[in-house]
Amino acid sequence: MNLSMNLHVRQSQSLAMTPQLLQSIRLLQFHHVELLAFLQREAEGNPLLELVAPAEPAVPAPADRVPEPAAGDPSPLSGRQDDGAAFSDGTGLEGERHPDAAERLLDLAYAGPGGSGAEASSWEERLGDGLPSLHAHALREIADVFGSQDERRLAELWLADLDASGFLFADADLPPDLLPLLRRLQDEAEPAGLFARSLEECLAIQLRRRDRLDPVMTSVLANLPLLARRDFAALSRLTGESEAELVDILAEIRALDPRPGSAFSLDAPVAVVPDAVVTQDRAAPGGWQVALNPDAFPRLRIRLESVPAGSANGEERSFLAHCRQSAGWLQRSLEGRARTILKVADEIVKRQGAFLAHGGGHLRPMTLMDVAGAVGMHESTISRVTAGKYLATPRGTVEMKAFFSGAIAASDGGEAHSAESVKLRIRNLVAAESPGGVLSDDDIAARLQGDGVELARRTVAKYREALGIPSSVQRRREFKARRLAG
Incomplete structure (x- = not known):
């Protein structure tokens, strides 16, 4: 066996997780309150940074895709993105039931494009004067x-x-x-x-x-x-x-x-600040326009006038250079965050225009992979962008994650149906039952198949239980008891 030493040159590429890159990832998944708190801490430690936060949350009437900063104000929004239950109140007898994002869409299903009832009220009306303590x-x-x-x-x-x-x-x-x-x-x-x-x-x-x-x-x-x-x-x-x-x-x-x-309220009421606003615009592609909400994106100003002219020693100059570099990186990260949120929101609205126009029964199946492929990002990035971010739509303010739903095959080979729209159909079928026509899970599966939805009986049972609907035996027993009581 011959042992020898050789010198080889090899070139390769790898992703280095620098502190700046890690911080950019964290910024992407921050919601409005977390972002504001982070920027306040950064401004306290950097004498060149000044945080310009909105006085109070509001939903603007968007006139542009990305709100422009005030004159002379550098801002993370300075660029445009041109490229791409048992009780009546829902509480169960066995404890509180907190609706998830998907149920939120079902709650909005019956509101028309202009909204109706509570969903039609204005932002200020829905906030009201706040609950007493x-x-x-x-x-x-x-x-x-x-x-x-x-x-x-x-x-x-x-x-x-x-x-x-x-x-x-x-x-x-x-x-x-x-x-x-x-x-x-x-x-x-x-x-x-x-x-x-x-x-x-x-x-x-x-x-x-x-x-x-x-x-x-x-x-x-x-x-x-x-x-x-x-x-x-x-x-x-x-x-x-x-x-x-x-x-x-x-x-x-x-x-x-x-x-x-x-x-009553234990604390002061906190309003959800939508990250983007969706409005109907016939001239826009798909009939809907998406604009970032400036109230969800605090503005930053770099105060160059704070830098002393020629009187600083070497240590002070080094510190100020680091502060300026950090401030510039933070601005670029915020601009990238704003562009990414807008890009993802655009794609969601493009795919879910039927829901915005017609209601929950028209929610299309959509996965993180679908949106990631369309916008050229990784699934984990889409997950971070949509977590804790909200869209203000004509049907109410909805979390972005609520628009993602699994696909259920169509029995006629047509376009697949979303799981949430199928749940809505099941709820409607049960609500229309008569005392002599209580539907079993097999009956519901057959009805859905007649409407072009391929769904197994066990899946119907799973969706029915998730909606809090009792079995056909229990529903039939209640109808009988009401008839005897009446």
Whole structure:
């Protein structure tokens, strides 16, 4: 075996993750509040930077694709982008249900192009004057209920344990001498249910004020999971009531308020600031125009007048040169971020014009890969751009991620359907049922196939459960119970 030393020259390329590149990636995924906080920190540490933030959020009437900065103001927006449930309020008996971005689109499905109802209200109308403070209201209620200063001070200690629903997260082992104090506060404070320690106790307080908390109601409240599943057979064995009577009890409980604190706010209301605004424009490609919202993009100004003329020593000059280089890089990063957001928003609107014009039933299937291929970016970049970013559309302000939906094949070989539009069809089919025509999952799958949607029965069941729709057996039982009760 011969051992020898040789010298070879090889040329290769690799991506170096420099601190500047890592920071650019972070900037891309920041939403408005995070970006503003980051720029404030940068301006504090760089004497050449001045942050010019909008006084308050507003949705502009876009007259251009990219808002122009004020005269003499360098801005990250300085360039143009020419190239490319059980209760009526939706809360379930087994806990709060927070709708995701996809459900938001279903909620907007019935609003027309100009909007209707709550979705048609203006930005200012939807913000309103803000909700009153929950803690301030609870403090007034304590003062009205208790005349003794000592009792008020004891009750005020519970204010820190109130959550956004008005529930009291107090220790389960509350001292016995404080239980009468809490019971009095629960019985007299408004709205009914405030200071309850659980959902069961909240509903019991409201029923007690209506003189409806009898042993049957108490037994039903102790078995809320059975009521949420509509297991009337098990409840009937526990309470001795008929299914028709249990349906009436369910209707009565549905009329209660499971979140008495929802009419108040723990903190000052925070408005969602859309990153881009979509308006109808017949002259634009596709009939829609996208413009960046200047209120979501704080402006930066480099104050060159802060640089001393010739009096700085070598160390100061080095520091100022670093600050100037950092400020220039930050401006270029913000410009790139703005262009990327606009480019992605343009592509989303181009693909989802039918939804903007006609509603949720016309949402097209779209994946991160589809948009990434169209705009020439990586999927991870599209994911960062759409996370926490919002579009203000004629159908409401919607998170960009909500427009992405899986594809379901068409039975006739035509264009695929989006999963969210299929969910909307399932919801409409169930809503149109009659007592003698309750649809099973197989029936729904057959109806959808007749409309050109190829969907298996098990997928129908999965979508139905995701929408919170009970099974056909449970729906048929409820129809029967209503008929007997009526």
